[in-house]
Amino acid sequence: MSILSKLMEAQVCLEAGRVTMPYPFQPRTPPTTFRGRPIFDGKKCIGCAGCANNCPAREILVFDPCQEIRVLKYLGRRCTYCGRCADLCPEKAITMSGEFENGTNAIGDISQTIELFMSTCQRCGRCFDEPTEGKRNPLEKLKMKGYRFDDLKNERWIFRSQAYLEGQPVVDDIAIDLKD
Amino acid sequence: MLKNLCQKMFGRSLWVYHANSGGCNGCDIEVVNCLTPYYDVERFGIKLVGSPRHADVMLCQGPANRSTANALKRAYEAMPNPKLVFAIGSCACGGGVWFDSYAVLGPAEKIVPVNYYIPGCPPRPEAIIWGVAVAAGLVEKKTAPVTFKQVELPIPRYHPEELKGKGELIVYEKAARPGY
Numbered sequence: 001m002s003i004l005s006k007l008m009e010a011q012v013c014l015e016a017g018r019v020t021m022p023y024p025f026q027p028r029t030p031p032t033t034f035r036g037r038p039i040f041d042g043k044k045c046i047g048c049a050g051c052a053n054n055c056p057a058r059e060i061l062v063f064d065p066c067q068e069i070r071v072l073k074y075l076g077r078r079c080t081y082c083g084r085c086a087d088l089c090p091e092k093a094i095t096m097s098g099e100f101e102n103g104t105n106a107i108g109d110i111s112q113t114i115e116l117f118m119s120t121c122q123r124c125g126r127c128f129d130e131p132t133e134g135k136r137n138p139l140e141k142l143k144m145k146g147y148r149f150d151d152l153k154n155e156r157w158i159f160r161s162q163a164y165l166e167g168q169p170v171v172d173d174i175a176i177d178l179k180d
Numbered sequence: 181m182l183k184n185l186c187q188k189m190f191g192r193s194l195w196v197y198h199a200n201s202g203g204c205n206g207c208d209i210e211v212v213n214c215l216t217p218y219y220d221v222e223r224f225g226i227k228l229v230g231s232p233r234h235a236d237v238m239l240c241q242g243p244a245n246r247s248t249a250n251a252l253k254r255a256y257e258a259m260p261n262p263k264l265v266f267a268i269g270s271c272a273c274g275g276g277v278w279f280d281s282y283a284v285l286g287p288a289e290k291i292v293p294v295n296y297y298i299p300g301c302p303p304r305p306e307a308i309i310w311g312v313a314v315a316a317g318l319v320e321k322k323t324a325p326v327t328f329k330q331v332e333l334p335i336p337r338y339h340p341e342e343l344k345g346k347g348e349l350i351v352y353e354k355a356a357r358p359g360y
Contacts, residue, residue, distance in 0.1 A: 019217055019218055020217055020218065020219070020220040020223070021218065021219060023219060023306055023309055024309055024310060024313040024318055024319050025318075025319075028306055030304065030306075034304075040326075040328070042328030042329075042330065043328075056277055057270070057274070057276075057277050057279070058279075058280075059274070075274070076299060077270065077273045077274025077275075077287070077297075077299065078270040078271070078273060078274030078275050078276055078277065078279055078287075079270060079274075079299065079301070080270055080276075080277055080301035081300070081301055099322075100300065100303065100304050100306060100307040100310075101306070101307060101310040101322050101323075102298070102299050102300070102303075102307065102310075102311075102322070102323050103296060103297070103298045103307060103308075103310045103311025103312075103313075103314045103315075103321065104296070104297055104311075104314070104321050104323050105295060105296050105297070105314070105315075105321070106297075107273060107274075107289075107297045108325055109321070109323040109324055109325055110297075110299060110323050110325075111325050111326075112325070112326040112327075112328075113325070113326070113327040113328065114327075114328045115327070115328065115329040115330060116330050117330050
């Protein structure tokens, strides 16, 4: 009985043939609906930083080193490939590619950096002031809840909020009474 | 002679131990999927073992949690030298989407030194096989950091100070942006 069942098992295995794929030696294309690594096209990017504001993993950093240059850095370490950045990009500069072969020995290999010239104001010839950690420029003062200051050196995303600190007004010139 | 032959024959059979330190079980399923006949990784000599004392490679999945960090460190110290650590998934590579939670200390490299990173949420079984094949020297890694730099200003600057004393009307036209 047992020999017969083994023979039947062997026949089933022989009928199935070889199913193992010769994967790393032959390329394999994922299905078209697969979302892989996002590819940032610097030629189309306008530097609006909408992707950075809407990234759930906070993996896209924005930094303005001077008045006219904006640096966007995609780190990709904890990117979940959700595709929100590609969905939101007004210029369609971000495409979700089918790349999945991202295994590497240095985590910096999957980062992408875009350095852009920002358009200047046609009247005064400037962009707005560069953001600094201590002082706040008029644009940042307009923001109600706090301000962003990304740390490119340490690859950190920093958001400082002063909205709900006790005894501190939300904006310098508007005092909102928190205790009602 | 015999030693060299043995090193050539047995040098690349990695025994892996998979340590989940608080992931969502998605990467575990993909790792187990690699061991199925379809993506048979045992043809490279890779075998899943149950104890870190038998293992050459630790597959870290999930971020370093506050409650599991000690256990992860102890499992790493229990492995015999030489040892490798693979971080599989975006949680182990960068901390995951819950990176700012009170319970998450950060990526796995905060606790144990990580040698290879396989990003993805979860990575495809092919991506895991690719990362292991990069580590075993079967294939070359594909990823490299990408940097894009704009070299010319897309829009001409308007300098009011240069226009003084000319007394003529100057019409500025928007120059064609590079790449269009």
